[in-house]
Amino acid sequence: MLPLEVLERAQAELLCYGDTGMSVMELGSDSPEFKQILQDAEDGLRKLMNIPGNYKILFMQGGASSQFAAIPMNLLSSHQCADYVLSGQVSKKAYDEAKKYGDIVIAASSGGASPPYSTVPVTKRSDFRPDADYVHICYNNTVYGTKFHYAPDTGNIPLVADMTSCILSEPIDVTKFGLIYAGAEVNVAPAGITVVIVRSDLIGGARPDTPSTLDYKKLVDNTSAYDSTSIWCIYMAKLVFEWILSIGGLDEMKRRNEKKASLLYDYLDGPGDYYTSPVDKKCRSMMNVAFHTWDGELDKKFIKEAAEHGLINLAGNAGVGGMCASLYNSMPYEGVELLIKFMKEFVKNNPKITK
Amino acid sequence: MLPLEVLERAQAELLCYGDTGMSVMELGSDSPEFKQILQDAEDGLRKLMNIPGNYKILFMQGGASSQFAAIPMNLLSSHQCADYVLSGQVSKKAYDEAKKYGDIVIAASSGGASPPYSTVPVTKRSDFRPDADYVHICYNNTVYGTKFHYAPDTGNIPLVADMTSCILSEPIDVTKFGLIYAGAEVNVAPAGITVVIVRSDLIGGARPDTPSTLDYKKLVDNTSAYDSTSIWCIYMAKLVFEWILSIGGLDEMKRRNEKKASLLYDYLDGPGDYYTSPVDKKCRSMMNVAFHTWDGELDKKFIKEAAEHGLINLAGNAGVGGMCASLYNSMPYEGVELLIKFMKEFVKNNPKITK
Numbered sequence: 030m031l032p033l034e035v036l037e038r039a040q041a042e043l044l045c046y047g048d049t050g051m052s053v054m055e056l057g058s059d060s061p062e063f064k065q066i067l068q069d070a071e072d073g074l075r076k077l078m079n080i081p082g083n084y085k086i087l088f089m090q091g092g093a094s095s096q097f098a099a100i101p102m103n104l105l106s107s108h109q110c111a112d113y114v115l116s117g118q119v120s121k122k123a124y125d126e127a128k129k130y131g132d133i134v135i136a137a138s139s140g141g142a143s144p145p146y147s148t149v150p151v152t153k154r155s156d157f158r159p160d161a162d163y164v165h166i167c168y169n170n171t172v173y174g175t176k177f178h179y180a181p182d183t184g185n186i187p188l189v190a191d192m193t194s195c196i197l198s199e200p201i202d203v204t205k206f207g208l209i210y211a212g213a214e215v216n217v218a219p220a221g222i223t224v225v226i227v228r229s230d231l232i233g234g235a236r237p238d239t240p241s242t243l244d245y246k247k248l249v250d251n252t253s254a255y256d257s258t259s260i261w262c263i264y265m266a267k268l269v270f271e272w273i274l275s276i277g278g279l280d281e282m283k284r285r286n287e288k289k290a291s292l293l294y295d296y297l298d299g300p301g302d303y304y305t306s307p308v309d310k311k312c313r314s315m316m317n318v319a320f321h322t323w324d325g326e327l328d329k330k331f332i333k334e335a336a337e338h339g340l341i342n343l344a345g346n347a348g349v350g351g352m353c354a355s356l357y358n359s360m361p362y363e364g365v366e367l368l369i370k371f372m373k374e375f376v377k378n379n380p381k382i383t384k
Numbered sequence: 385m386l387p388l389e390v391l392e393r394a395q396a397e398l399l400c401y402g403d404t405g406m407s408v409m410e411l412g413s414d415s416p417e418f419k420q421i422l423q424d425a426e427d428g429l430r431k432l433m434n435i436p437g438n439y440k441i442l443f444m445q446g447g448a449s450s451q452f453a454a455i456p457m458n459l460l461s462s463h464q465c466a467d468y469v470l471s472g473q474v475s476k477k478a479y480d481e482a483k484k485y486g487d488i489v490i491a492a493s494s495g496g497a498s499p500p501y502s503t504v505p506v507t508k509r510s511d512f513r514p515d516a517d518y519v520h521i522c523y524n525n526t527v528y529g530t531k532f533h534y535a536p537d538t539g540n541i542p543l544v545a546d547m548t549s550c551i552l553s554e555p556i557d558v559t560k561f562g563l564i565y566a567g568a569e570v571n572v573a574p575a576g577i578t579v580v581i582v583r584s585d586l587i588g589g590a591r592p593d594t595p596s597t598l599d600y601k602k603l604v605d606n607t608s609a610y611d612s613t614s615i616w617c618i619y620m621a622k623l624v625f626e627w628i629l630s631i632g633g634l635d636e637m638k639r640r641n642e643k644k645a646s647l648l649y650d651y652l653d654g655p656g657d658y659y660t661s662p663v664d665k666k667c668r669s670m671m672n673v674a675f676h677t678w679d680g681e682l683d684k685k686f687i688k689e690a691a692e693h694g695l696i697n698l699a700g701n702a703g704v705g706g707m708c709a710s711l712y713n714s715m716p717y718e719g720v721e722l723l724i725k726f727m728k729e730f731v732k733n734n735p736k737i738t739k
Binding site: 051094097238 | 592
């Protein structure tokens with residue numbers, strides 16, 4: 030979802046951006062307007078996330094999954110080894126891709142939890158190899174509804190975090206991370222760009238066979254324009270950043286997201302055992318709320334009837350089952366109220382059978 | 385530039401696509417609407433270019449420059465060597481990137497022409513190594529205003545062509561090529577996707593360390609959705625394909641483009657030596673018309689005053705100098721008339737001084 034105000038602004042400006050007489054989509058990559066949009070987007074994100082000057086911001090193409098390869102290709106340097114923390118299938122996918130490029134090990138995993146990945150690993154500094162070039166985590170685990178509520182202590186080892194499904198949902202301390210990346214499609218902009226926030230000292234060590242469009246140094250030197258960046262997506266990101274700043278920044282965003290998530294979690298934790306949240310309470314995500322009914326077959330009925338009521342995308346991942354409600358930044362509080370209203374009606378219409 | 389009809393359609397549908405109640409930009413990659421747009425775009429391009437069933441169509445991210453790496457990573461197989469034909473700086477860039485991945489040689493080059501790259505090499509089969517995995521050319525050379533008017537005979541060696549700046553400008557025989565690729569930003573859609581048309585037998589041989597988002601096989605298996613494809617750009621491409629089909633397809637597109645280019649070339653070839661086209665007449669591009677005045681300093685004045693008259697982006701590349709008028713598909717005939725009108729006025733206001 031994107032904020033309605035943002036979509037309306039984009040619609041109004043679609044045919045003619047400013048006084049250019051052309052659409053944003055038609056701006057040449059060497060035009061001053063293009064460069065200004067890129068600069069505005071960077072400035073907006075830097076202000077929103079309070080990103081220090083020693084971090085570069087890149088708007089790259091390829092989706093977060095391109096970073097699964099770009100990160101080891103750029104960051105595996107002195108020791109050619111990195112440690113991965115598994116907290117779901119996305120982090121597993123990042124781990125599998127990284128194995129192509131160096132000595133990659135799983136330092137910790139919550140795959141053995143019951144149900145699998147219903148919590149995130151609690152790590153200590155000694156879990157990581159002292160010579161690891163970086164440690165990788167997935168900060169928010171969409172289909173499992175879990176989230177790291179702490180940044181693992183990695184000592185001097187750069188911490189790399191996939192924040193695709195939680196970026197801009199609340200303030201975070203960027204300085205705890207060596208690199209943060211996020212596919213735009215959740216809270217930033219339409220799919221098509223990936224935000225990479227990387228500490229300057231980690232740039233410049235890419236292996237020689239790194240494709241130029243994945244080489245952070247080349248992108249920095251070309252202000253993200255090396256690979257025909259999608260100016261439309263960056264423009265949409267700029268509008269989203271301005272929207273969040275206009276409502277009060279990430280503190281207000283967090284307040285709204287907490288209010289939405291609490292409403293749903295409080296209902297799940299309330300009386301009755303019709304609905305259950307399988308997630309370790311300490312690791313609950315504000316963005317993705319996983320739950321299921323007392324019966325697997327009933328879950329399918331719930332998802333089908335919810336969709337008929339306009340409540341779509343509630344199906345949990347095939348491998349996980351159950352339901353997963355995504356309460357991303359653009360989801361209004363009223364959307365959660367509607368979901369709970371439907372959940373209550375569903376209980377009435379489908380009374381629990383004691384087997 | 386994009387066709388006005390296309391932009392107006394996109395504007396009208398921006399807030400609500402069909403009866404989805406959401407913007408195209410908000411469609412989930414697993415939604416039926418997303419899949420239908422992807423299918424419609426593929427069908428539209430297949431019909432427009434008459435692409436046989438044994439060719440796959442991929443809408444990839446990263447810009448054409450990502451393909452500079454993806455092509456050798458996917459196609460260097462049996463012999464790990466490929467031959468490149470240099471016809472400008474873009475093909476040189478592709479050559480330099482490919483050298484990271486195998487034994488790459490320059491089979492022919494027009495860099496020695498006067499002025500450099502003012503023509504394209506004429507090649508014969510014996511110019512290419514028999515064991516080359518592929519031969520690479522840049523079909524249209526933007527800043528030089530040249531174009532291949534033939535597909536080099538490479539025998540059984542797959543011919544790979546960068547058609548970024550000429551795709552969809554006229555019908556071409558796809559079967560003469562093993563792989564055709566084009567950054568969308570010229571004639572297809574806004575920047576953000578790259579069209580790859582690849583013969584099926586060339587898919588599946590990617591080197592083990594190929595990033596998954598650049599592996600043609602993985603993209604085919606995931607219907608282009610592996611890397612959070614920009615559905616907005618693919619939707620815009622679909623609208624552009626429908627627009628070209630509606631006006632009569634590539635035969636009509638070619639007729640319009642030839643009419644535009646002839647108008648300008650005829651004026652350049654006309655009486656007087658105020659303006660000159662430096663390009664070998666046999667290799668003139670329909671998309672990019674390179675020319676200059678009788679004086680280098682005057683060129684700068686021309687470009688500046690043309691911009692003041694709303695005729696922008698006429699500056700030739702820094703390394704090439706002079707002017708380059710891009711007459712892409714969306715440029716109307718009237719645009720060329722305006723340019724020539726300005727050129728005539730400029731002659732009046734800046735009479736030639738005989739030194």
